[in-house]
Amino acid sequence: MTPASVPETTAPEAVAGSGDHILSVRGLTAHVAGQQVVEHVDLEVAATGVTALLGRNGVGKTSTIKAIMGLIGRSGTIDLAGQDISTLPTHKVAQLGVGYVPEDREVFSALSVSENLRIAERKGHDHRYELVYDLFPELKQRAGQAAGTLSGGQQQMVSLARALLNDNRVLLVDEPTKGLAPRLVQEVGRVLARAAEVVPVLLVEQNLQVVRDLAHHAVVLTGGRSVHHGPAAEFLGDPDLTQRLLGVSTGAEGSI
Numbered sequence: 645m646t647p648a649s650v651p652e653t654t655a656p657e658a659v660a661g662s663g664d665h666i667l668s669v670r671g672l673t674a675h676v677a678g679q680q681v682v683e684h685v686d687l688e689v690a691a692t693g694v695t696a697l698l699g700r701n702g703v704g705k706t707s708t709i710k711a712i713m714g715l716i717g718r719s720g721t722i723d724l725a726g727q728d729i730s731t732l733p734t735h736k737v738a739q740l741g742v743g744y745v746p747e748d749r750e751v752f753s754a755l756s757v758s759e760n761l762r763i764a765e766r767k768g769h770d771h772r773y774e775l776v777y778d779l780f781p782e783l784k785q786r787a788g789q790a791a792g793t794l795s796g797g798q799q800q801m802v803s804l805a806r807a808l809l810n811d812n813r814v815l816l817v818d819e820p821t822k823g824l825a826p827r828l829v830q831e832v833g834r835v836l837a838r839a840a841e842v843v844p845v846l847l848v849e850q851n852l853q854v855v856r857d858l859a860h861h862a863v864v865l866t867g868g869r870s871v872h873h874g875p876a877a878e879f880l881g882d883p884d885l886t887q888r889l890l891g892v893s894t895g896a897e898g899s900i
């Protein structure tokens with residue numbers, strides 16, 4: 645992968661004020677199948693609300709999230725509320741409270757909705773069924789339905805509900821609105837907003853309206869490197885910058 649041609653526009657230290665972060669990543673590199681897919685990522689996830697991780701297709705957003713989870717080989721520093729998790733295996737990262745909502749939902753198709761939730765219960769955590777069923781009343785109604793027969797939007801709700809069930813310290817949510825109809829995009833956005841009141845979220849999202857509605861801070865990748873950090877509204881309000889880093893100049897609407 646070639647190094648990013650875009651110079652860093654804002655120092656990572658400028659993100660989210662002074663040290664009020666739940667997750668802090670420094671000099672992250674990651675490899676898949678012998679290929680370096682993340683070259684140098686610095687990012688901070690604010691201790692509250694939604695931090696967006698943005699970039700064009702293939703720049704390494706999913707790989708960054710997988711590297712934080714320990715799902716792919718990585719090096720660098722990953723600090724979770726003062727604890728270095730950069731060498732821990734995935735199950736330890738999860739046990740410490742990093743929730744992962746993967747791209748493409750990844751529900752267990754043959755299991756019912758309630759079985760999908762029960763299998764996500766982690767030992768030693770409080771299980772927030774009340775919150776989950778308050779956020780997703782439809783999941784209670786469909787508790788016995790096989791998850792594979794749910795719509796894409798409903799499957800996304802199961803995926804988010806699984807992560808919200810445990811009292812995680814941060815959620816890594818990868819493209820939750822991908823492939824959803826506009827009405828469902830709005831619904832997922834509404835749910836994410838409520839989820840972010842309970843737990844901070846690092847959100848990979850291509851729909852810029854969703855980012856504008858939800859995110860306080862934005863980190864932008866190009867070529868496996870973080871090249872911009874700053875307030876999301878400021879970034880999205882700069883058509884030249886969004887054109888340069890995302891390839892879209894609207895700033896307000898549309899998708900990357």
Ligand SMILES: Nc1ncnc2c1ncn2[C@@H]1O[C@H](COP(=O)(O)OP(=O)(O)OP(=O)(O)O)[C@@H](O)[C@H]1O
Pocket residue numbers: 676677679681699700701702703704705706707708
């Ligand atoms: N299993 C793999 N084998 C080889 N290359 C891979 C593999 N997974 C990812 N890559 C490569 O790593 C790079 C980063 O991919 P990644 O999925 O992290 O990007 P992304 O920013 O999430 O993209 P998108 O927005 O399209 O989902 C891409 O060039 C991709 O082709």
